[in-house]
Amino acid sequence: MKPPPLLLGAALLFWGWQSEFLIVGAVLAVGLEAARWTRARWEFSDEDFSRFWTFCSLMFLAALVYAFTANDGPSSFGSFFQNPNLATQRSAGTSSSRTASAILRWVPIIFFPFIAAQIYSTRDKIPLAAISLIMRRRRNQARLLGQPVLPDPGFHAGYPYFAACLLAASVHAAEDHSFFWGLCALLAWALWAQRSRRFAVVVWALALLAAITVGFAGQRSISQLQRYLEHINPQWFARFMRRGFGFDPMQSRTALGSVGELKTSGEIIIRLEPKGGSPPPTYLRQASYRQYRTPIWFAGGSLDDFTFVPESPPNSFIWPLLPEKTNTAGVNIASYLSGRRGLLPLPHGSGRLEQLNVIELKKNLTGAVLASGPGLAVFDAFYGPGATIDSPPELDTDLSVPDREIPVLDQVIDDLNLRGQSLAQTLLTLNGFFGDQFTYSTWQGAVRIQNTNDTPLGRFLTQTRSGHCEYFATATVLLLRRLEIPARYAVGFAVHESSGDNYVVRLRDAHAWTLVWDETRQIWTDFDTTPASWIQEESKNPTPWRWLSDAWSRVKFEVAKFRWGQSRVRQYLVWVLVPVLALLLYQIIVRSSRRRRREKPLEDEANFTWPGLDSEFYLLEKRLAARGVPRAAGEPLSSWLERVADVPVLADLRASLHELLRLHYRYRFDPLGLSAAERATLSAEAKACLERLAQAERTPVTTAK
């Protein structure tokens, strides 16, 4: 079934209007409907149609992958499988629906080559085997086995494409009823062409009206039901809307006091490439915190404390954090920004960021740098010893210690005789104290609470002497503060694992350490008391599938780079696709026109070798047709002559014309043909008729039908 004229063009325009692709829709519509005014046609074979279908299917798959990644599909589903809960489930669901919406909107573009092939083909039907692998295989098997091959009924792609356009148009932004009424109009148009002639037009129109009424009422009811459900409890929906930055710049909940194994993951999350032969930074800090209330560290402020970092010069992708600072080293960092917003992991003392393609950059007083932009940030960080973006210490917060922790801290300070020591001596003593007397462990066993003043930190310092980095960092910060040395709790990642010339940071490399204020140099310095064995401890018992996990991380990273425009692959891909597309089109179009040229001579030969085509009767036919009595394609000459002779002025010619037709037919259709004398008679009679006709031409002809 072929769609009626202009229906597909109208459907494409409607889709373009609804899905905000109006120009694209108009171009595609003109492309399809132009077939009505051009005679150019291609003789596509079954194989050609199969190629078109394969091409469109590949485009569809590529678009699906693109839409999936562009809508946070991998990260949403990754989070869902790793930590299935309502929020990740909803995130995965949202990602799926966005992917489906995007792909639906593109369907008319993706399958345009296929419908164009159908429209510009000389064939009315495309074999089903061209689009169905199963059917193709069955037919091939039947051929091989010598069994009868069932005829392929074939189909016209017009109506399926029409349906696809309507479906694609349903993904629209407009909240009005334009889609519904447009849909009704187009469906009525399509159904009108296919209506049953058994029923009167009025019956058909009433049936359509009833269907439209039911449809309108149905969609209104669904909208109202949705609104009703949404009003039942808005909190249901609000609770799903929270999004995070990875590390929270405002607070960090530690696992102090938690019992059991601290779960870690080997997933690679950051990649580093040191620049100019400089060593990699030891730590990549994301945030630091100032106030401790067991078991949470707070930054002491709010999100409003973040100040914009200007891009200087504009559109240069250069973001100076400390414009006056001299940076001695550089490193290229690639880090994911979950939810397209996150804290950048930066080396201590970072003064300038370059090649950073983000929309906005903010920093706060505790050294956190918040970036908003693509889901992957790849940038160069230049850093050096000395000043940092952290604010100078404020004595009320950077020296604050919870009252409950004071007794145990004082006990340790007394034991170590720390009071009165210089900063360097203090740090050395603490380093030795934690390094010699403590062990690193991600396991915390159950303990018996001895008294109400007992705290997890106190147990760590006096009883267990074993814990993970959060224990060490918290204890160090509080001990230093108790000694009147300003300190902050820093979180980020430790860099230690090389990968070729570069470095990788895994999720399990997440680390906490201390920032110590050096009063003499007026700078913050990193101080880490966690025993160095923590790295071995974290890396022990690697899973045998780690290589697979790393390979997958690499693939994800490269895909993310491609997706977020952080690589040139996208540009290369376009240049690769162009010749591939050109080659495919060459194969399909040029080859089939060559085949047509090859076959055309046979057709022409067949057309022009028929005998009698030089009959003078044709002159007569031409003259009579010019007088307003043209002959239809399927109308034989005798019937046409009857119509011609019905005109009064030509009534006299009737007998002569029939005699002439008899001779002409013998000349044309009798394999024995005419004798020379009969041929001459045909010629003479025709000329005589023409002359008599010329005389009668003064009289206007009115056709009798």
Next chain:
Amino acid sequence: MTTITPAAARAIYQRIADNIARIMQGQSAATRKLLAALASGGHVLLEDFPGTGKTTLAKALARSLDAKFKRVQFTPDLLPSDILGVSIFNQRDQRFFFHEGPVFTNILLADEINRASPRTQSALLEAMGEGQVSVDGERRDLDSLFFVIATQNPVEFRGTYPLPEAQMDRFAMQFTLGYVQPAEEVAILSAQQHNHPLEQLTSCASLADVLALKRAAEDVRISEELKRYVVELVAATRTTTGVQLGASPRASLALMKAAQALALFDGLDFVTPEQVQELAVPVIAHRLVMEPQARFSGLTTQGVVEDVVKKTKVPA
């Protein structure tokens, strides 16, 4: 076998047609098609409402010819052996003796053929297609003139079995007679006031005449261009929307042969496009199988063929 001139052949046709016209008032077009099928070696399926003269037409043709005529009333309990024949054991000679069925004749009237089961209907397949029957593993040739006129009633559905596609394809033509004009119907009443005029009808052509007519029709020339036109018409039905099963090459063959016979009747020794077009519907339409949706929307096989004839460029 004797060969006659086209004029003599036309005279035979005219004689038979006139003889039938004495009985069949106002059915000259149907008679023309019936005789075209006879002369081209095809078989005919008459489908019309009861009482329109299907059986009478067949009997009129049979009486007009000096040839063997048998009639089989098809019923649901009819068996293939009732048509083809059966081997009977002769105790005296101690051997089987083949008792020929009604198929061993020149003209066979298969009345109400759709009342028999497909099994019995299929018994005619070999006879109609190849002019022979195979019974008990032995091939038996039919007479050189074997012409089947089958009738069926389109308005009855209960207790009927639609003819299978293969069987339909064996019929060269299917056409209807239709109701005659009132004046002609009055003439029928007058003619049958006392007795049926069929009783008085005598033969006007011998078996040899009919065979000569067939030979003369075969000798009518047809150009390659018209053969191609015939094939184009038939092929177009295979790609027409709404047609599930198009016409077979057997339809092309039947159309060409029938057009040859018609050209002979028209006094021509070559075929013209007019003869092809005249027979396109009766020869092709009954072989088509329509898709259910198309049938439901009112499309008929006759309409499809008429449309194909209208749209296909006719040689001129």
